[in-house]
Amino acid sequence: MHQYQHFIGGAESAPAEGEYFDTENPYTGEVWAQIAKGTAADVDRAVTAAKTAFEGDWGALTATARGKLLNELARLIEVEAPRLAEIEVRDNGKLIAEMSAQTKYMAEWYRYYGGLADKIEGSVIPSDKPGIFNFTRYEPLGVCAMITPWNSPLLLLAFKLAAALAAGNTVVVKPSEFTSASTLEFMPLLEKAGFPPGVVNAVTGFGKDVGAGLVEHPDVAAIAFTGSDVSGQKVYESAAKQIKHVSLELGGKSPNIVFEDADLEAAVMGAISGIFAATGQTCIAGSRLLLQRSIHDRFVERLVEVAREAKIGDPMSLDTHVGPVTTPPQYQKVLDYIEVAKQEGAKCILGGQPYNGEGARGRQFVEPTIFTGVDNAMRIAQEEVFGPVLSIIPFDTEADAIRIGNDVDFGLAAGVWTNDIGRAIRMSEKLRVGTLWINTYRAVSFTSPFGGYKRSGMGRESGLAGIREYLQVKSVWIAQNTSVANPFIMR
Numbered sequence: 001m002h003q004y005q006h007f008i009g010g011a012e013s014a015p016a017e018g019e020y021f022d023t024e025n026p027y028t029g030e031v032w033a034q035i036a037k038g039t040a041a042d043v044d045r046a047v048t049a050a051k052t053a054f055e056g057d058w059g060a061l062t063a064t065a066r067g068k069l070l071n072e073l074a075r076l077i078e079v080e081a082p083r084l085a086e087i088e089v090r091d092n093g094k095l096i097a098e099m100s101a102q103t104k105y106m107a108e109w110y111r112y113y114g115g116l117a118d119k120i121e122g123s124v125i126p127s128d129k130p131g132i133f134n135f136t137r138y139e140p141l142g143v144c145a146m147i148t149p150w151n152s153p154l155l156l157l158a159f160k161l162a163a164a165l166a167a168g169n170t171v172v173v174k175p176s177e178f179t180s181a182s183t184l185e186f187m188p189l190l191e192k193a194g195f196p197p198g199v200v201n202a203v204t205g206f207g208k209d210v211g212a213g214l215v216e217h218p219d220v221a222a223i224a225f226t227g228s229d230v231s232g233q234k235v236y237e238s239a240a241k242q243i244k245h246v247s248l249e250l251g252g253k254s255p256n257i258v259f260e261d262a263d264l265e266a267a268v269m270g271a272i273s274g275i276f277a278a279t280g281q282t283c284i285a286g287s288r289l290l291l292q293r294s295i296h297d298r299f300v301e302r303l304v305e306v307a308r309e310a311k312i313g314d315p316m317s318l319d320t321h322v323g324p325v326t327t328p329p330q331y332q333k334v335l336d337y338i339e340v341a342k343q344e345g346a347k348c349i350l351g352g353q354p355y356n357g358e359g360a361r362g363r364q365f366v367e368p369t370i371f372t373g374v375d376n377a378m379r380i381a382q383e384e385v386f387g388p389v390l391s392i393i394p395f396d397t398e399a400d401a402i403r404i405g406n407d408v409d410f411g412l413a414a415g416v417w418t419n420d421i422g423r424a425i426r427m428s429e430k431l432r433v434g435t436l437w438i439n440t441y442r443a444v445s446f447t448s449p450f451g452g453y454k455r456s457g458m459g460r461e462s463g464l465a466g467i468r469e470y471l472q473v474k475s476v477w478i479a480q481n482t483s484v485a486n487p488f489i490m491r
């Protein structure tokens with residue numbers, strides 16, 4: 001069986017304590033590889049490699065040279081995309097159809113930020129002080145730790161890594177303990193593209209050891225974290241002790257809001273895509289479907305008709321719609337939430353059980369599940385399930401839709417379905433979310449900022465906003481003529 005090592009200083013590196021842990025295929029339930037179990041010594045070696053690169057070869061490169069390396073990496077990713085997609089599917093059980101497109105598309109983040117690398121310009125500030133020249137320069141932060149979850153390991157890494165490298169930082173990555181293989185398979189591409197050793201390192205292991213160890217390491221300047229709000233809060237608290245720069249991409253409980261004037265067939269497909277695509281294991285899941293009461297019954301009827309047809313089974317098969325839940329704890333969590341919803345009085349009108357039918361080779365399958373009669377105060381409407389479980393909540397007026405839509409701790413995304421342009425604009429002003437889709441759902445691009453309001457996090461990834469997370473601005477003052485000034489008075 002293949003044993004994966006850490007990747008430190010441009011080469012594979014065995015774990016200091018010689019321990020490994022298993023990684024499973026969620027579809028078959030089989031252990032298919034072993035992953036290096038990191039400890040504090042491994043974290044320290046990786047951070048030291050990143051620090052050495054930052055102060056050495058990498059720091060000496062021009063921004064144009066960094067951009068060229070990123071473009072070469074993008075080219076290699078496109079070549080390797082099919083292989084990386086298969087590894088993602090083997091490790092996280094998401095559909096090959098989605099993962100193939102995702103690993104290929106991921107190259108665009110490296111290309112976009114490769115182009116941006118030498119276009120980060122400071123400015124000359126019109127100074128109000130005679131004889132003093134003032135300009136700004138944008139500088140990298142230093143060693144950045146990147147901690148990623150299991151649902152889209154390589155894409156979520158691309159959001160961070162491409163921007164951080166373009167800005168001139170060096171990096172230590174810690175992927176999820178459930179899906180480490182794809183990140184480790186990706187590392188040699190950096191080497192092949194020509195990045196100096198130590199610019200990007202990967203240490204695998206558990207959150208409490210490697211993740212927390214990176215956050216606490218004194219030579220790590222910034223942490224980019226994607227994961228649950230509970231872990232994100234711990235990271236934020238720990239980083240505060242050393243006043244580190246933190247960006248957090250956390251969970252969601254996004255409302256998908258359908259008004260009676262919408263194209264209802266398009267909205268039905270949008271609702272399905274919002275909750276059953278990726279088996280609901282996406283931070284942007286439209287897990288609360290808000291339906292205007294006048295269309296509620298006929299919309300639900302059509303939604304159930306389409307959801308019932310979803311083909312459950314092997315994620316490697318191109319005609320599968322819903323794959324397994326990725327991890328055993330997550331599978332149990334989804335089933336627990338279904339019980340909570342039933343106990344709270346929500347009405348289960350579809351699914352609600354583990355799926356053991358045709359195509360369900362392994363364990364970990366949950367039927368696409370729909371609840372009606374959900375009150376927004378119920379736990380099933382307030383807490384992130386991260387599975388194929390939809391809560392339907394009726395509303396009467398636009399004001400009700402805004403109130404219910406915003407009445408959660410999260411604020412990652414929302415969908416609105418309407419043909420009324422005035423209403424679309426009003427909703428875009430009132431919904432407290434980082435991403436809003438109108439008459440579409442689940443669109444994401446390297447060009448557009450992505451991130452959360454409220455408990456969904458802080459900071460933005462992708463687009464021009466994404467690179468600002470990895471830069472700091474320095475203001476430089478130069479006296480054109482030296483003169484002796486009164487030292488007790490501010491210049």
Ligand code: NAD
Nearest residue numbers: 148149150175176207211212227228231234249250251283
């Ligand atoms: P998780 O919080 O359990 O783990 C995420 C990562 O953090 C893992 O690598 C884990 O090992 C590490 N970790 C855990 N505890 C840590 C600690 N104390 N210190 C440092 N690192 C620690 O999340 P998960 O179950 O892997 O992923 C699912 C969650 O991720 C969901 O809440 C989902 O909404 C969120 N997510 C958010 C986005 C976004 O962009 N907003 C994208 C994808 C997933």
